[in-house]
Structure formats: structure tokens, C-alpha cells
Amino acid sequence: MxxxxxxxxxxxxxxxxxxxxxxxxxxxxxxxxxxxxxxxxxxxxxxxxxxxxxxxxxxxxxxxxxxxxxxxxxxxxxxxxxxxxxxxxxxxxxxxxxxxxxxxxxxxxxxxxxxxxxxxxxxxxxxxxxxxxxxxxxxxxxxxxxxxxxxxxxxxxxxxxxxxxxxxxxxxxxxxxxxxxxxxxxxxxxxxxxxxxxxxxxxxxxxxxxxxxxLPDPRPLPADVTAFLDAGEPPVYVGFGSMALRGASADVARASVAAVRAQGRRVLLARGWAELTPVDDQADCHVVGEVSHQALFRRVAAVVHHGGAGTTTTAALAGVPQVVVPQIVDQPYWASRVAALGIGVAHDGPVPTYESLSAALGTALEPGTAVRAKAVAQTVRxxxxxxxxxxxxxxxx
The missing domain is CATH 3.40.50.2000 (Glycogen Phosphorylase B;)
Incomplete structure (x- = not known):
């Protein structure tokens, strides 16, 4: 056949x-x-x-x-x-x-x-x-x-x-x-x-x-990513997958890093199609390329992403709080579902600012959001x- x-x-x-x-x-x-x-x-x-x-x-x-x-x-x-x-x-x-x-x-x-x-x-x-x-x-x-x-x-x-x-x-x-x-x-x-x-x-x-x-992804995390994770408290992941963020990549990276730091967290910045890059050389920010999200998301404090169906589902299975910054098509829907389930926050608009992302992360990183995310993870098939x-x-x- x-x-x-x-x-x-x-x-x-x-x-x-x-x-x-x-x-x-x-x-x-x-x-x-x-x-x-x-x-x-x-x-x-x-x-x-x-x-x-x-x-x-x-x-x-x-x-x-x-x-x-x-x-x-x-x-x-x-x-x-x-x-x-x-x-x-x-x-x-x-x-x-x-x-x-x-x-x-x-x-x-x-x-x-x-x-x-x-x-x-x-x-x-x-x-x-x-x-x-x-x-x-x-x-x-x-x-x-x-x-x-x-x-x-x-x-x-x-x-x-x-x-x-x-x-x-x-x-x-x-x-x-x-x-x-x-x-x-x-x-x-x-x-x-x-x-x-x-x-x-x-x-x-x-x-x-x-x-x-x-698709099961059994790949181990790269040594540099594992070393970064092991060096401190769980960081916040920020990545937009296949979204190019036309002309806004530098502003999004700057706002994201600043907002995560304001929460007292380290940052894992996913390069992706937006080509996100660090805003400085401080050790609390690490850039990650193509890695297994299934392995990575279980080791982060929150996932900031674009709201693709796959990323949303992978984060939900990992039991990690999410901040969805929707860009196009069905992504606002996934943002709304994350918010409705209480497993994260739907960001208002496609381009986060320091102020808007700080507010969203403040909610996502609350202990209650993490508890709810872990509970919902047990129900996802x-x-x-x-x-x-x-x-x-x-x-x-």
C-alpha cells in the first residue's frame, strides 16, 4: 500500500x-x-x-x-x-x-x-x-x-x-x-x-x-543549550518559528530580552526565520537554533511564541505556561485557547513591546498559571x- x-x-x-x-x-x-x-x-x-x-x-x-x-x-x-x-x-x-x-x-x-x-x-x-x-x-x-x-x-x-x-x-x-x-x-x-x-x-x-x-523528537539538546540550562534557574524561551516578523526582528528581540530580564529570568532566544539575535553579550541570554522543543520546553519557565498549532500543542504537553504573540491566520485562535484554558496569556497584537510583554509574562509566571498548565498537560493526548x-x-x- x-x-x-x-x-x-x-x-x-x-x-x-x-x-x-x-x-x-x-x-x-x-x-x-x-x-x-x-x-x-x-x-x-x-x-x-x-x-x-x-x-x-x-x-x-x-x-x-x-x-x-x-x-x-x-x-x-x-x-x-x-x-x-x-x-x-x-x-x-x-x-x-x-x-x-x-x-x-x-x-x-x-x-x-x-x-x-x-x-x-x-x-x-x-x-x-x-x-x-x-x-x-x-x-x-x-x-x-x-x-x-x-x-x-x-x-x-x-x-x-x-x-x-x-x-x-x-x-x-x-x-x-x-x-x-x-x-x-x-x-x-x-x-x-x-x-x-x-x-x-x-x-x-x-x-x-x-x-x-x-512527530516524536528524541534528539538530545545541544551541549551549549544544556550547559546554559544547567547554569541557573529555568529561563524563558522566546521564539517565533517560521514567522519572519518583517522589519520588526530587532525591536522584538530588544523588547523580549528586556521584559524577561525584568522578571528576574534568563532568556533563551530562538533564532528562527525572524533571525532573532542578542541585544548584548550578557551571559543571561543564549541563542538557540534548531532543537527539539519536546526536550527543551520541559526545562523552561515559560514559552513566548507565535501561536502555531504545533508549538502550542508541544508547550501544552510539556505543561509549561505560554505567552502567545499571534502573527497570522489561526494564531489568534490558539492565543485565545491558551488564555481560555488558563495555561498562559494571549498577547494583544503581533509586535510585543517591553511594557506589553512584561505584563503578559507577569501573569504567565505566576505560580497558579504553572499549576494549571501542568494539570492541562495531563489531559492532552x-x-x-x-x-x-x-x-x-x-x-x-
Whole structure:
């Protein structure tokens, strides 16, 4: 049996697929994975034994470039890649599971190949609901004053069609498939999979719940990081993962280091795609590169991060208080969940200042927050990849 997994997005969209690929491999399934061509993504996946097929543009170049990419041009390129590169990768596969940035062409690839297709989300707020509005999306602004969520979700569907429908239907009709509208719902299917923990991300939508897809990371911490941790009280970790923080990196690093020091704590500053660097050469600040968050987070006093689904879940499993400084897309949702569960603080806005981060850390470092974080950690499940692997094996038949 062979399955194709695909995702276009940041590290947080790729690493869950690596977790699923590893679990599928343990059941004897051959796994092929289509992801962006960024080198670090290939490294994560190759360690699982999966075959990696790069497609599309480098995500790091897109988010770190001098100006934001044109979303309409990007959508057109990606749809072509869905039919071409992903379509070729689907040859010989028994099922396709897609995730990440809307894979508009992938259901059509499955249709052409005559194989099952499933779509997985890593958070519930992309699912239409009367209880909350759509996430921000490029295109025509919503009418001022419109508050009916179902109306807004209908308009969101029109935005998706404006982004993808023309390119999608060009490729469909060229291959003998009928044109369609309602691209968003076409991609989601009848019951999308929700690969998120039920405690961290509750929903009343009709989905297949698998739990979060976590890739075990047994790597030991680098010697310099271990030495820093051993040299004093647990530090505060500050990192923004695959977020580039366009033009704000120096200010964020300066504010973060000062705010952590004001709490009497040392700082672990994660370089990340934002290229955070120390503001001085004092010994209480140490820069960390690519390391196992699973090993590291259990040894810090708090985690300040961007609010990606994976980082939020890893910190929750570690039982460590969080300060979420959301940047884009679903990250405000994860910030709100951290605050609602009492396991940390949702920062107001994407660029922390000394004052705002000091206030957030003051709450996160209170003893009660740590107690609550440890309690919630006991309720978070870590077997989502096993659940999903068995479901996908059944789908592939």
C-alpha cells in the first residue's frame, strides 16, 4: 500500500505530516510526501523514511522577501503544481491526504486517478460556523458592519472562488472534468479530518477527530543549550518559528530580552526565520537554533511564541505556561485557547513591546498559571498519528 500526503505551508504545516508519515511507515505503508522545496522540510521528512517530492515555491523565500507575495499569482502557480507535480506523485498511490494552504487542485487529482481523497485541518476555525467569522483571506473586503457569521462565510466562499476557481477550472476542463464552483467546500469534502487535540481545540462541527499529529523528537539538546540550562534557574524561551516578523526582528528581540530580564529570568532566544539575535553579550541570554522543543520546553519557565498549532500543542504537553504573540491566520485562535484554558496569556497584537510583554509574562509566571498548565498537560493526548494512520489505511483499502 502506498499513500500520498501533501501540504503547502510553514514548518507547522509540514511537521504534522512527518508525524503521520512515520506512523504509517511503522505499519508497513509506503509514504510519498509533497511539500515545499525548503531544505529543512525535506530533512524532517527524510528522517521518517518517506519519499519526499518538493513542489511549489520556497515558503521561506515567500514570507521573508522584501514585500508580500501576490496571493492571486501564488494561487495560480500552486494550482498548476497540484495538477502537475502532485498529480505525477499520485501515480501508484492508493489514497491522497492533503492539508495546509487550500489544496484546490488535489481533489481533482484524486478524481483523475480514481483514488480516495481526504482533507485534514490542524485547527477548527477554517470550518464554516454560525459561532465565529472566517479567518482573514485575500480579496474583496467584507461589507462594513456585517456581523452575521453565516453571511460572512458565504462571502468567504466567494473569496476562495476568486482566488482559485479560474485556474482550477482551466486545468479540470483541459483534462475532461467539468468546471465547478464552491472550491472551498469541494476541497473540504463532506467530513474533513481535524488533527488537533480535543481539549485544546474543541468544536461542534461535523468532522473526523484524530487528535494532534505529533512527530516524536528524541534528539538530545545541544551541549551549549544544556550547559546554559544547567547554569541557573529555568529561563524563558522566546521564539517565533517560521514567522519572519518583517522589519520588526530587532525591536522584538530588544523588547523580549528586556521584559524577561525584568522578571528576574534568563532568556533563551530562538533564532528562527525572524533571525532573532542578542541585544548584548550578557551571559543571561543564549541563542538557540534548531532543537527539539519536546526536550527543551520541559526545562523552561515559560514559552513566548507565535501561536502555531504545533508549538502550542508541544508547550501544552510539556505543561509549561505560554505567552502567545499571534502573527497570522489561526494564531489568534490558539492565543485565545491558551488564555481560555488558563495555561498562559494571549498577547494583544503581533509586535510585543517591553511594557506589553512584561505584563503578559507577569501573569504567565505566576505560580497558579504553572499549576494549571501542568494539570492541562495531563489531559492532552499524543496518539493522534496512530488514530489517523489507521483511518487512512482503511480509506486506502
Amino acid at each position: 502506498r499513500v500520498l500526503l501533501m501540504s503547502y505551508g510553514s514548518r507547522g504545516d509540514v511537521e504534522p505530516l512527518a508525524g503521520l508519515a512515520a506512523r504509517l511507515g511503522s505499519y508497513g505503508v509506503d509514504v510519498r510526501v509533497c511539500v515545499p522545496p525548503d531544505e529543512e522540510f525535506a530533512k524532517v521528512l527524510e528522517a521518517t523514511g518517506a519519499e519526499v517530492v518538493p513542489f511549489g515555491m520556497s515558503v521561506r523565500e515567500l514570507v521573508s522577501g522584501p514585500k508580500p507575495a501576490d496571493p492571486f499569482a501564488t494561487a495560480k502557480v500552486l494550482v498548476a503544481e497540484h495538477f502537475e507535480t502532485v498529480g505525477e506523485a499520485a501515480e501508484g498511490c492508493d489514497a491522497i491526504l492533503a492539508s495546509g494552504l487550500l489544496p484546490a487542485g488535489v481533489p481533482s487529482v484524486a478524481e483523475l486517478r480514481g483514488i480516495p481523497y481526504r482533507y485534514a485541518l490542524f485547527q477548527p476555525t477554517s470550518l464554516p460556523s454560525p459561532h465565529y467569522p472566517p479567518l482573514s483571506r485575500p480579496g474583496k473586503p467584507f461589507p462594513p458592519g456585517e456581523t452575521d457569521n453565516l453571511v460572512l462565510w458565504g462571502l468567504d466562499g466567494e473569496k476562495v472562488d476568486a482566488l482559485y476557481a479560474e485556474a482550477l477550472n482551466t486545468h479540470r476542463t483541459a483534462r475532461g472534468l467539468p468546471a465547478l464552483t464552491g472550491v472551498r467546500d469541494h476541497v473540504f469534502g463532506d467530513r474533513p479530518w481535524l488533527a488537533a487535540d480535543e481539549v485544546l481545540a474543541p468544536t461542534d462541527r461535523d468532522v473526523v477527530r484524530t487528535g494532534a499529529w505529533i 499524543a496518539d493522534g498519528t496512530d488514530v489517523a494512520a489507521k483511518l487512512l489505511i482503511d480509506v486506502a483499502g
